[in-house]
Amino acid sequence: MNDQHGRRTSRFTRRDVFKASAGAAAVLGAAGLPVLATGTPALADDNGRKNRHGKGLRVEPLIPSRNRGIILYSVRDRISAAPDDSGIPYGFERVLARLAEIGYKEIEFAGYNQHTSILGRQITPREIRKILDDNGLVANGTHTSINPATFEQQMDIAEELGMKNIGTGSDPTNSVYTADWDAAADTWNDLGRAARKRGLRLYTHNHDAAYGFLLDAGPLDANGKPTRSSGTRRLEYFFEKTDPRYVFFEMDVFWAYVARFKHHTYTDRRGNQQTDLFDPILTVAPRTTRFPLFHAKDGNKNPAVGNGYDMVPLGTGDINFQQFFQTIGEQDFHHANWEQDSAPGGAANPGQSIDFASVSYTNMSELTIYKR
Template identity: 85%
Template sequence: MEEKQDRRFTRRDVFTASAGAAAVLGAAGLPVLATATPALADTDHDRGRGLRVEPLIPARNRGIILYSVRDRISAAPDNSGVPYGFERVLARLAEIGYKEIEFAGYNQSTEILGRQITPKEIRKILDDNGLVANGTHTQINPATFEQQMDIAQELGMKNIGTGSDPTNTAYKADWDAAADTWNELGRRARARGLRLYTHNHDAAYSFLLDTGPLDANGKPTRSSGKRRLEYFFDKTDPRYVFFELDIFWAYVARYKHKTYTDRWGRQQTSLFDPILTVAPQPLRFPLFHAKDGNRNTAVPNGHDMVPFGEGDINFQQFFQTIGEQDFHHANWEQDTAPGGTTAPAQSLDFAALSYTNMSELTIYRRR
């Protein structure tokens, strides 16, 4: 497995999620699905025979991070008729079809029970609705890590993570220190049957400052062209440290972080490719945020968030090319889903639309 993940290939290898691309990636020894069979067979006599259609994201691996419906998780009992709190919201998500839940906190309004809900009570709600917790965004802090792992195991998770970067600086020394900490925490997590993961925003895929003249504080001012989180990949142990690619923010990084100044002061261009980040090492990415966007160069991020399947990101190409569909878990997220008091049902409505669009991504396989 390690030998396969060390293979290198280029953007030229990824044309589309087509028969040609599958052949190229397969020849390179990469873990791509053999899913690019034409919808029709080669002859009229055999048209459509020998094929079957399968979901690109298996139903059991379709999830949601509760940050997308945080307005309804945190809502107090009201007269809107819209579900509120863990019990009602999780029941609605299960009714929609979601099978997995990624947590973004464990609190709800104390008006529901007259006190705060407990992890044990949340676990019962999950079990009663046939839901599985696949991860969490919590603080990864050595001082509280054992307590957070206790909660994760109470809820039945296999992954424990954070929505923050391991460090917020651009300097290699800080990423080295973070890697040391995460390797140790990841080792502790593995000993308890958990995988430790970090989630990216666009800044994680901006460039390190790791070369060139030093500033007044002795810090480097230029870049070798290495991106922060990609450096972290190499510094952390693949047995202990894993990643959740936020696909939307990865494409924002592609839009925003294109140029750097090299050690000689020359501006260089380097195009970030989210697919090529995952495909050589797919087993380091158990989780994804399936977050969609429309291109809009009038806004700083170059994209506006929209429900899954309503934007421009080519999820068909993405998930088909990276392969390993049984290992990868896709959690729908939309930061802007809550509609406020004027549209209290909006986040759950977007959750339903996004689930439908996710379930309609399909591939064709030979029987």
Template identity: 75%
Template sequence: MPDHTDATPTNRINRRSLLAASAGVAAALGAAGLPVLATGSPALAHPKDKDKDKDKGKGKLRVEPLIPEKNRGIILYSVRDRITAAPDDSGVPYGFERVLARLAEIGYKEIEFAGYTQHTSILGRQITPREIRKILDDNGLVANGTHASIQAATFQQQLDIAEELGMKNIGTGSDPTNSAYKADWDAAADLWNELGRQARARGMRLYTHNHDVAYSFLLDSGPLDAQGRPTRSSGVRRLEYFFGKTDPKYVFFEFDIYWGYVARYKHQKYVDPAGREVTDLFDPILNVADRTTRFPLFHAKDGDRDTSVPNGHQMAPLGEGDINFQQFFQTIGERDFHHANWEMDTAPGGTANQGQSLDLAALSYRNMSDLTIYLKK
């Protein structure tokens, strides 16, 4: 089987991603009493330093991975083109058995699912969750979550599949509601608290995944519209309201870091109850750091700043964009608790480059592995 890992540039993590923390974020972290990285020193351990002690004046230090090897994962949406591909003679892996074997070879230890189907021509029928579990086990992989449809009527069935696959987390890629109004978020919180209880009873955590709109502002005050709904905001963001309405024992979150920075770019202003426009920048780091153990999972998705597009960013392989993952993961702490799943929605290369998504998975894994931290011996 050809190795496609060298088909794309393999430069190591971009130093601007790691060192260029904004002064505004640093000031906010300091004001909150949270650690701020020193941006004037290397954020990566050089290979020559990895086998010897470092003395920074505070005792000897050891270099360890910022994201532990066992917690490095991938959501299969990033390689969906190869999971769903029919058998071909390209030499690029296809279907669960071949793709999961390749991901394990790259180094990934955890898998987040984005569906449980492959091309039926591979087996002459659809693969079963039990068969997928055997593939995971055979390759030393662990299922750490899924983007499923979370609905009361089918939730027990989803839990059955998750249990078969050995998951400790079950979730969705959709917001609990798309509404801008408190009443709908209140109803969603009631449902999620109940479903979270059901998940916990079976040894799992229920989680929801954000896009940028989840961090837009609620309409919760001011004059009412023709339907009796508020038209202005108190400045509370939708998902931040949901944090407070859900029980932390039952409802958890997967933070998509890329979409968090898109939210910072797109959702900066609201009209307050008095009709004044207010600017309030969203801080992705503080969003997590204030409640870090409610976030077992992350989408480690990178992006380049590009104000010519509506989102203000273009997706990029991990470590090749502008997002400072070093500062993010070091500041939020609890590194053994957090699991990072690489995602890049635009990774598939289509018929022109059938191996692209797996190439980028390899590049992104290497860059994720390069994130390091100095700890006292």
């Protein structure tokens, strides 16, 4: 359906709730995990009284307002913009004020720099923290470089900004071999332990390749490397090799559904092709408290493109966020950061990323859950 401005909007129906993950309800039920109710809930009236169909149900936001965030990569063009007279916000002070006005409560960082002409120098983390505080915003994480050489310095910045989570937009390793993921797990366990001592959670963010299959079986190549797969996915292997007290995850929901589209076959140890359909919900649900953060990034299905989806503002695409966030549960624990890599409109439409941030916040706020 379209709104009054001609923009496509999402309207979740009972049918929508069940269509995203084939067989998910049966598998979740068998595993003792939450399954969406089959009845059709009714609303209480404006005064909280039961209407004749309500049976005591009430409606609440699926993503609490305090947990609705944005990664600044989505509006990177306006953070980095030089001062102009267009009326479109630029730099941290103006952009963060506008995001708070839209309704966002949390900020995930993607760098700490703005155009130096704004202040005549680069802004400092302490100055950014004041802007956050002045606008009632909380830093919930960051995409920075995670390595032992600079980790203490990055934690210093995280603490200055008031973060509880520190992370990266890169995979722990790009390798397809278990030995490299084992080494990465050792490093991340050590760094995660150091982070916990300072009141931080260390997290890694996925793209689709992280849910590709390991090469861990079958004949060896000339370098002694395995050439086939047991069917184990890279990041799922990392789940088990890392300590749940020290290492956490941020699922990018868009890239998880791209992984479902792209990474569904592998060659087993005997040389036979096998099919294994990736399910983002069933990946999170058994370990839901290892995922404090999510990228709520939407997409329209498009099999003609390599990723199978085109990125669009949240709530205007085909990904069923209602089902996703309701089924994984723990809505008070999870923090949803809107992201759209393609949000900047360039010189032709310099205000596009801020406009998309507004549309996406509205659609995020309209996701609801029913409780007694």
